[in-house]
Amino acid sequence: MTAIRSSVPEESPGRLPPGVIVEGPLVDAKLRETYVILGVIYSGLIGALVWTITQGIGWVELAVFVGIYSLTTIGIGVGMHRLLVHRSFRCGPVMRAFFCAIATMALQGSVLKWVSNHRRHHLYSDKPGDVHSPYYDGVGNRHDSFAKGMLHAHAGWSFDHVATDAEYYAKDILADPIAMFFVKTRWFWYAMSTILIPGAIGYAVGGIHTMIGCVLFSGIFRSYVMVMATSLVNSVCHSDGHYGYRRFDLNDGTTNELVTTILTFGEGLHNNHHRFPRDAYLSHAWYEIDINGLIIRGLGKLGLAHDIFVRPGRRASTVSTEQTSQAVILNTANSRTSRSGPSAGIEQPLSDLFPE
Helix, strand or coil: CCCCCCCCCCCCCCCCCCCCCECCCHHHHHHHHHHHHHHHHHHHHHHHHHHHHHHCCCCHHHHHHHHHHHHHHHHHHHHHHHHHCCCCCCCCCCHHHHHHHHCCCCCCCCCHHHHHHHHHHHHHCCCCCCCCCCCCEEEEECCHHHHHEEEHHHHHHHHEEEEECCCHHHHHHCCCHHHHHHHHHHHHHHHHHHHHHHHHHCCCCCCCCHHHHHHHHHHHHHHHHEEEEEEEHHHHHCCCCCCCCCCCCCCCCCCCCHHHHHCCCCCCCCHHHHHHCCCCCCCCCCCCHHHHHHHHHHHHHHCEEEEECCHHCCCCCCCCCCCCCHHHHHHHHHHCCCCCCCCCCCCCHHHHHHCC
């Protein structure tokens, strides 16, 4: 568990892999949605700060903040990341729809965009083609300073004139009617998360005044905090050991960082995750608290999740890390519905990569 200096190799700049779209209508649509979402979030942030200073907040606003933050954090970690991106477990259509809903409510873009981006990130982690690396920009040019790279990884990548081709990275999502329903209705779920649910709870408990406080503080400001927490995984947890520690010596800059781990319910164990990308449970030590992984285990005990993927014995794989990660992502992205639903069809090829 040492910080390894310069573990990210130099790559030829400007060389982009397949499935990366530069400029064009898809990029324009991505930027429009980014500007609208961030415009709402930052306007609400200012409003929430003014309201909190001038009017104050009470236990209702705090409770709604914590409740929706927890729900959407689970949505991103358990639903979007481990269920939809990596197929770390399977579940029935009702649970799948539930996870798609609370993941979309996190205001981090559609299921289709999130899954496509994250799979590309794993395939080209901290190399040209990575969506949000601290080392290369969106078109594959090396950042000229650590600070600029961290800013790009944390937020700047959202404004790149580059997009991910879902036809290449997320054919399974395009073929999944449940996921695509939430892609098409995502603006409704954004509104549910920021306005409708917090506003309804606030009005029911304390009237108009509490409703406004809940919308601004528990809805929009909470969305800002949630986005910033998730962004720490892209920046701090790819800092090449500047922050946190590296349990595994990988060919990227991933680290485990415990504050990010707490804020994201386990996603900050990023070096562990990049070593074993399909693991449902990321903890390798008592102090590595993976709440999302524990939730998946709990769902398994209740019969609400099955085929939970955890490497037996957690022994070192005989397959190279880069080969493992790429095979997992490509098999997942190219799989089609062929047996019992959107999650079927990929277990055997993936299990072959993790011999006991």
